[in-house]
Amino acid sequence: MSDRDFLKELSFEEKATLISFGDVLYTKSVDVCKIPVLQSSDGPHGVRKISENGRSRIEGNNTCFPTASALGATWNKEIAFEVGAAIADDCTQENIDFILGPAINMKRTPHCGRNFEYISEDPYLSGILGAEYVKGAQSKGIGTCVKHFAANNQEINRGIINVEVDERTLREYYLKPFEILLKNCNPTSVMCAYNKINGIWCSENEFLLRQILRDEWKYDGLVVSDWGAVHNIAKAIHAGLNYEMPNNSNAVKTLKEALVRGEITENDLDEAVLAYVDFAKRLLDMKKLTKKEGYSRAKQHEIAYRGACESITLLKNNNNALPLTKDKYNKIIILGSSAKTPQIQGGGSSRTTVSDAYIDSPIEYIINNSEGITIDYIPLFDGMVNDERIQQKVASVVGEYDCAVMFVANNYGSDGETESFDRDNLKLPNYVNAAISKMAEKCKNSVLVLQSGGPIIPYRWDNVSAVVQMWYSGEASGRAIADILFGIVNPSGKLSETFIKSERTDIDYPGDGIKVKYDEKLNVGYRYYDRHPVDVYFPFGHGLSYTEFDYSDINISSADIVSDRFSISVSCKIKNIGNVVGKEIIQLYIGQLDNIVDKPMKELKGFEKIELEPGEEKTVTFALTNEDFSYYNVCMHRWHVESGRYKIYIASSLADVRLEESVSILNERDYTKDMWDRTDIPV
Ligand code: BGC
Numbered sequence: 001m002s003d004r005d006f007l008k009e010l011s012f013e014e015k016a017t018l019i020s021f022g023d024v025l026y027t028k029s030v031d032v033c034k035i036p037v038l039q040s041s042d043g044p045h046g047v048r049k050i051s052e053n054g055r056s057r058i059e060g061n062n063t064c065f066p067t068a069s070a071l072g073a074t075w076n077k078e079i080a081f082e083v084g085a086a087i088a089d090d091c092t093q094e095n096i097d098f099i100l101g102p103a104i105n106m107k108r109t110p111h112c113g114r115n116f117e118y119i120s121e122d123p124y125l126s127g128i129l130g131a132e133y134v135k136g137a138q139s140k141g142i143g144t145c146v147k148h149f150a151a152n153n154q155e156i157n158r159g160i161i162n163v164e165v166d167e168r169t170l171r172e173y174y175l176k177p178f179e180i181l182l183k184n185c186n187p188t189s190v191m192c193a194y195n196k197i198n199g200i201w202c203s204e205n206e207f208l209l210r211q212i213l214r215d216e217w218k219y220d221g222l223v224v225s226d227w228g229a230v231h232n233i234a235k236a237i238h239a240g241l242n243y244e245m246p247n248n249s250n251a252v253k254t255l256k257e258a259l260v261r262g263e264i265t266e267n268d269l270d271e272a273v274l275a276y277v278d279f280a281k282r283l284l285d286m287k288k289l290t291k292k293e294g295y296s297r298a299k300q301h302e303i304a305y306r307g308a309c310e311s312i313t314l315l316k317n318n319n320n321a322l323p324l325t326k327d328k329y330n331k332i333i334i335l336g337s338s339a340k341t342p343q344i345q346g347g348g349s350s351r352t353t354v355s356d357a358y359i360d361s362p363i364e365y366i367i368n369n370s371e372g373i374t375i376d377y378i379p380l381f382d383g384m385v386n387d388e389r390i391q392q393k394v395a396s397v398v399g400e401y402d403c404a405v406m407f408v409a410n411n412y413g414s415d416g417e418t419e420s421f422d423r424d425n426l427k428l429p430n431y432v433n434a435a436i437s438k439m440a441e442k443c444k445n446s447v448l449v450l451q452s453g454g455p456i457i458p459y460r461w462d463n464v465s466a467v468v469q470m471w472y473s474g475e476a477s478g479r480a481i482a483d484i485l486f487g488i489v490n491p492s493g494k495l496s497e498t499f500i501k502s503e504r505t506d507i508d509y510p511g512d513g514i515k516v517k518y519d520e521k522l523n524v525g526y527r528y529y530d531r532h533p534v535d536v537y538f539p540f541g542h543g544l545s546y547t548e549f550d551y552s553d554i555n556i557s558s559a560d561i562v563s564d565r566f567s568i569s570v571s572c573k574i575k576n577i578g579n580v581v582g583k584e585i586i587q588l589y590i591g592q593l594d595n596i597v598d599k600p601m602k603e604l605k606g607f608e609k610i611e612l613e614p615g616e617e618k619t620v621t622f623a624l625t626n627e628d629f630s631y632y633n634v635c636m637h638r639w640h641v642e643s644g645r646y647k648i649y650i651a652s653s654l655a656d657v658r659l660e661e662s663v664s665i666l667n668e669r670d671y672t673k674d675m676w677d678r679t680d681i682p683v
Contacts, residue, residue, distance in 0.1 A: 006032045006277070007270050012259070016252040019237070019272045020244040025050060027243075027280070035280040040145065044068055044101025044117055044133075045083075045345065045474065046352030047090045057353050062090050063300040063475060064354040067345050068103060069453050070311035070471035072119035072129060072496030073543070075585040076609045079310050080129040084136025084144075086303040091142045092290040097283050098143030098188060100349075104130040104177040105193075107454070107497055108153035108524050109509050111422045116346040116453020116472050120496035121525030121540065123173060124604045127180025134185045141289030143188035143282070146181060148226055150174050150208060151518075152193035156422045156510040159228070162196040165518040170197070171632040173522055175212065182217050188282055189222040192241060194229045201236075203229045209240030222279035234258030237268050242275035301358060301476055308473040308480035310583075310609075313493035314466070314544040321403070321445045321465035323487025323546060326372035328445075329403045335394070335439065336407035336449075337379040339363045342481075343409035343451040345472045348419020358475045362407065362449075365482030376401070380435065387434040394438040403445040405485065407470075408432055410452035416472065417453040422510065426457045426503055433459040440464045449481060455499040458537055469493070487546055492583035492609070494543030494653065498529045501537045526654050527600035533655065541587050541604075541653035547578030547614070551586075551658035554650055564626055564641045564667040571621040572650050572659055576612035585609045588622045589649040590629060593662075596676045597631055597642055602649060624648075629665060635675050643670040 007015070009032045022028040027038040042048040047062040065083045066074070074080070084102075091099055103114075107121040119126040134144045151163045151174045165174065181187070192209065193202040202208060203225045213219045224243040230236045233244055233251050235258075244251065258264045314322065324332060339362045345351060363377050378397065384390050398404040410416055412429055427433070440446045440463035447466040450456055451473075461467070468491070470481050483489040508517040520528065526540035533539075553573045561568070574584055588606035592599055606622040629646060630639040643666050650659040 004270070004274065007273065010273070012256065012266065012269070013252050015269050015273045016255045019242065019269070019276060020233070020248045020251050021246040024246050030277060030280065033277050033281070035277065035284070038097040038280060038283060039095060040098050040100055041091065041094070041096040042100045042349045043145070044099070044103045044350060045071070046087055046354065047094055047096060047099070048349065048351060049094055049353040057351070059355050060353050061093065061297060061355070062353050063297070063304055063358070064344055064352040065304050066307040066311045066474040066477070067116045067350070067453055067472040068119045069116045069496060070473040071307065072125060073313050073469070073471060073493040074307060074310035075125065075494055075496070075607055076310050077128065077132045079307050080132035081136035082303055083307050084133035085140050086300050088137040088140035088142035089295055090300065092140065092292055093295055096142070097287070098145060099137055100145045100147065100191065102130040102133045102144065103147050104181060105148055105150070105152050106174055106177065106524065108518070109507065110426055110454050110497070110500065110503070111509065112153055113155040113418050113421045113423055114348065116417050117350050117419070121498065122496070122604050123176030124180060125496060125607065126177035128184065130177065130181045131184035134181065134187045138185070138188065138286065139289070141286040143286065145189040145191050145224065146178065146187045147191035148193035149178055149190050149202065149213070150193055151197050152195050154422055154510050154516070155420055157513055158194045160514070161511055162199055162515040163518060164198060164515055166521065167634050168632045169518060169521045173524060179217060182219055187221060188279055189224050190219065191224050191226055192229060194226050201229070201231055203241050204232065204235040204239045206239040214240060222275050234264050237272045238264045242272040297358070304474045305476035305480055308477040309483065309489045311471050311473050311493045312477070312480055312484050312491055313469040313471070313495055314484070314491040315469055315499070315538050315542065316464070316467040317544050318465045319445075321447055322468070322485060324370075324373065324403065324485050325487060329373055331374040331376070331401045332370070332403045332405060333398055333401040334363060334366060334375060334377040334405050334407070335380045335435075337381055338409035338451055339366070339377060339407035340379065342407070342470070342478050343411045343416050343472060344474050344477055346417040346453050350419065354475050360476050360478030362478040362481050365479045366485065369482050369486040369488060381432070385429070385431045387431045390431050390435045391438040394435050395442050398439055398443040401443060403447065404439050404443040405447040405449060406436060406439050407449045408436070408451065410450070410456060426455065427459055428456055436461055436464060447485070454497065455537070457500060457502065469495070487580070490546045490580055490582040491543065492545060492585070494541050494585045495538055498526050498536060498540045499538040500529070500535055502535050504528070522600055527603070530601045530654060536655070539653050539655040541585070541651065542655070543585070543653070545582045545584065547576055547580050547582035549582070549584045549612070549652070550575045550577045551650060551652070554659040554661050556648065556661045556663065559662065560664050562666045562668070564669055567623060567625045568663070569621055569623050570648055570650070570661070571619055573617055573619050574610065574612065575617040576614055579614050581611065581613050583609055583611045584652070586620050587651045587653070589651060589654070590646055591649065592642065592644055592646050594644040595642060596672055599631060602654065633672070636671070640672065641665060641667045641670065642672045643667045
């Protein structure tokens with residue numbers, strides 16, 4: 001019996017009923033194939049347990065891992081794999097078959113309320129870490145669903161907005177993380193986005209779902225819709241969607257009418273059913289890898305802790321205000337209620353159902369770590385929102401301490417950053433900023449700890465000695481921050497997105513309610529800020545350590561290339577020149593010097609995170625191919641290497657290039673210049 005034979009046993013109605021979800025997060029069974037109901041769960045940073053009818057959340061045993069932007073800040077492939085695998089272990093405990101993650105949309109604007117669910121503003125970092133998450137989860141027998149394909153970059157009007165974007169920008173930026181992820185792993189499913197791209201719903205977008213995903217990228221898993229993203233199931237399956245989420249009671253009628261009108265064929269429907277059956281069989285097969293026994297909630301917490309430790313990013317550390325050690329400080333005051341009850345995640349469908357019992361409170365661990373130092377704590381912000389009064393309070397308290405540490409969470413008015421809403425304001429409320437600047441004025445050593453999923457625009461924070469980005473780093477972030485503050489753990493996170501001083505007003509955002517024009521093209525995130533450094537608070541890739549690293553001996557296997565298909569390697573040495581063990585994230589960027597086509601000054605094409613003992617030196621090697629030097633030529637309809645001189649930058653952050661080398665490339669089939677000289681075709 002061939003794999004398709006079962007289709008003969010199903011009527012048109014049965015097939016039409018099969019390709020939409022049963023109830024909320026459950027699929028339907030396919031009895032002729034002995035496929036039971038399968039269960040999904042959000043995602044992405046842990047399990048969201050819901051009641052069987054899907055109406056309510058159930059607080060449970062589930063682990064809250066660092067949210068995606070924090071995971072991005074780890075720049076650590078092993079951690080991303082480990083977190084994916086650990087989430088799978090939670091899924092197994094809850095009989096969940098596939099997790100609705102990872103989410104790898106680009107961050108076009110820091111206003112997007114869901115940015116904390118997305119890994120980075122860079123496609124390479126997002127694609128590589130997203131792939132590790134998928135490999136980790138699937139290695140434990142749990143399916144994944146990579147979302148939201150594509151260009152869902154704002155929550156305002158996400159269900160109606162038409163993203164107007166040119167093909168080169170789409171391919172080089174908004175689709176790129178998905179392309180990289182799919183090159184590196186084979187997720188069981190991909191979820192399309194709510195929005196339209198160039199006038200066509202993502203759920204009905206043949207260019208996206210068929211041409212790119214299937215034909216070019218050869219993806220053979222299941223393509224599902226976001227919840228409610230299907231407007232017409234017939235158009236959707238014709239365009240290449242396979243499964244509608246959640247249940248659509250009109251599916252049979254819509255599909256039948258479309259069949260009669262000749263808008264779909266029965267083959268379109270068969271294709272969708274087959275894709276679902278293949279997906280389900282793959283999941284059932286993978287299930288053999290799952291193991292319910294041996295699960296340890298304490299071990300899960302430990303993985304969440306390791307992830308949090310690697311994500312927390314030391315942004316500033318004037319006069320070595322950190323770490324907090326007894327040779328520097330006798331008495332420290334801890335301020336802010338989020339030092340007691342941290343904001344560990346954002347709001348919306350991704351909110352894991354972790355019970356409070358598993359959430360580490362920073363203050364408890366701070367007290368644990370503080371032997372020989374007096375620690376006092378005041379919640380400070382409890383109910384007090386008056387700038388003057390809060391300043392008086394801070395002034396009256398902090399003067400008697402030799403260090404003040406203020407915890408601030410971006411959770412004003414709601415759940416924190418959240419799905420369905422964008423962030424109106426990228427600044428903290430005035431009374432919080434007033435408290436921060438008063439602390440810095442009155443205490444010589446002041447530390448600000450920020451709990452947020454994305455950048456917060458600073459306001460009179462210049463005199464603060466140290467700033468630590470804690471992110472929304474999951475249930476164990478309280479212990480992780482305490483260990484970092486006291487130097488028990490050396491910070492090793494780096495920014496996965498640019499932290500800005502002022503916001504851009506030159507882009508069309510949030511659009512006019514119907515459309516949003518991505519006219520800034522590739523000038524997004526650091527691709528824009530590399531040219532506008534005055535607006536940057538801390539650059540992409542930035543993060544300090546309690547030690548220092550020396551970079552030397554850059555070596556490139558070939559500096560003169562005459563080909564459009566090549567591979568080269570670049571190596572360099574990194575040495576820990578400080579006194580404590582630490583981890584460094586070495587970043588490789590490429591930029592062309594003599595380009596005809598407009599290109600970003602630098603683009604990330606490689607990164608490694610390594611650990612070094614004091615005095616230890618290691619060699620890091622990066623492999624590059626022609627693909628890393630290509631741009632998408634819309635005239636040739638393919639990726640293309642422009643001849644010219646390129647720089648390879650080895651950097652500690654986008655703005656801190658430590659080593660560089662030049663490569664000259666002669667592509668004898670480079671027609672860029674000829675095309676550029678013509679005015680009738682876009683290049
Ligand atoms: C979100 C998805 C999520 C789904 C199920 C949608 O609103 O956009 O990311 O997986 O709901 O909860």
